[in-house]
Amino acid sequence: MEPSLPSWPLSRISRRMTLPAAPHPLILALIAAVLSAGTVRLVEGWLRARAMLDHPNARSSHSVPTPRGGGLGVLAVALPLLAWDAATRPLADGGGTPWALVVGTVTLAVVSWWDDLRGLSARTRLAAHLLACFGALVVLPLPGPVFQGWLPPALDLVVAAVAWAWFVNLFNFMDGIDGISGVEVIGLGAALALLHAVAGVPVPVGAAWVLVGAMAGFLVWNWHPARIFLGDVGSVPLGYLLGGLLIILASLGHWAPALIAPAYYLADATLTLGLRALRGRPLVQAHREHAYQRAVQAGLSHARVSGAIAALNTALAGLALWAAMDAPWGPLALAAALTGGLLWVFHRRAQWLAPEG
Numbered sequence: 001m002e003p004s005l006p007s008w009p010l011s012r013i014s015r016r017m018t019l020p021a022a023p024h025p026l027i028l029a030l031i032a033a034v035l036s037a038g039t040v041r042l043v044e045g046w047l048r049a050r051a052m053l054d055h056p057n058a059r060s061s062h063s064v065p066t067p068r069g070g071g072l073g074v075l076a077v078a079l080p081l082l083a084w085d086a087a088t089r090p091l092a093d094g095g096g097t098p099w100a101l102v103v104g105t106v107t108l109a110v111v112s113w114w115d116d117l118r119g120l121s122a123r124t125r126l127a128a129h130l131l132a133c134f135g136a137l138v139v140l141p142l143p144g145p146v147f148q149g150w151l152p153p154a155l156d157l158v159v160a161a162v163a164w165a166w167f168v169n170l171f172n173f174m175d176g177i178d179g180i181s182g183v184e185v186i187g188l189g190a191a192l193a194l195l196h197a198v199a200g201v202p203v204p205v206g207a208a209w210v211l212v213g214a215m216a217g218f219l220v221w222n223w224h225p226a227r228i229f230l231g232d233v234g235s236v237p238l239g240y241l242l243g244g245l246l247i248i249l250a251s252l253g254h255w256a257p258a259l260i261a262p263a264y265y266l267a268d269a270t271l272t273l274g275l276r277a278l279r280g281r282p283l284v285q286a287h288r289e290h291a292y293q294r295a296v297q298a299g300l301s302h303a304r305v306s307g308a309i310a311a312l313n314t315a316l317a318g319l320a321l322w323a324a325m326d327a328p329w330g331p332l333a334l335a336a337a338l339t340g341g342l343l344w345v346f347h348r349r350a351q352w353l354a355p356e357g
Contacts, residue, residue: 068230101140108129130165167239190317192208254323257328
């Protein structure tokens with residue numbers, strides 16, 4: 001008689017290995033905020049000790065060398081929380097973070113950190129961004145076409161990847177003054193959370209709240225006068241995550257909120273770079289021609305400009321919710337008017353506003 005093999009209580013082992021469920025997204029946001037504030041402070045000291053500083057250049061709006069690489073601290077907190085959310089919150093419930101976004105974010109963080117350290121060509125960076133976006137779109141369980149059936153399926157996939165990669169790059173271009181990226185991430189994350197809570201839009205709300213919390217912690221050290229900057233290691237992965245959430249939002253049929261919520265960033269970056277292209281100027285060359293940069297040059301403080309964008313983002317979040325619950329054309333028109341109005345003020349009438357010390 002052959003000896004019997006031991007009978008392992010597999011269900012008990014499985015239960016022991018199962019991760020505890022991720023808490024409510026609001027709790028995730030609070031955890032992210034506290035841990036991010038502490039981790040970014042540690043990263044700042046580490047960067048200073050190694051003289052990893054962002055020295056003022058033609059694109060900069062700062063005047064003293066400042067540590068660049070704060071995104072390491074943000075991602076060190078956000079990525080484990082996003083992975084926890086992805087592993088334990090069902091994606092079908094409109095809450096869980098898709099694994100494709102987590103993997104793509106890690107990939108671009110590695111590429112961007114190398115770019116911060118050694119420098120990569122614009123062609124290499126763009127190729128990495130396009131591959132990360134296209135690869136995620138191939139495996140993401142999108143509920144519908146991103147462009148609402150206006151394009152053939154294959155073309156929808158390609159154009160969506162290009163649009164996503166453009167958002168990654170414009171987010172990086174717009175990271176030029178203290179606080180601006182923080183208020184943009186918080187504004188977009190809060191808009192997505194509002195759409196989920198009020199309109200029942202099944203976006204990955206866990207990811208939205210993790211980003212809100214992690215960037216709130218970062219703002220403790222990045223608000224004017226900033227002690228640390230994101231660097232490409234922060235701005236590129238964050239742009240990728242936000243762009244992915246907006247792609248998912250559009251694929252759910254809510255294309256208008258996906259345009260309204262990031263309207264300021266979309267307008268400022270696209271118009272500025274479009275004008276540079278018409279003038280024959282290199283698009284990848286460092287410059288200070290964005291509307292928010294002109295406002296700072298006109299005498300407004302970083303805090304006031306970032307605060308004005310935060311106020312606009314609050315209005316845009318409300319308009320995005322309106323568009324999700326009603327016809328989109330009215331909210332789109334108001335969003336265009338408000339965004340255009342702030343751009344006009346920044347470009348032409350910044351001197352009307354009293355400079356802040």
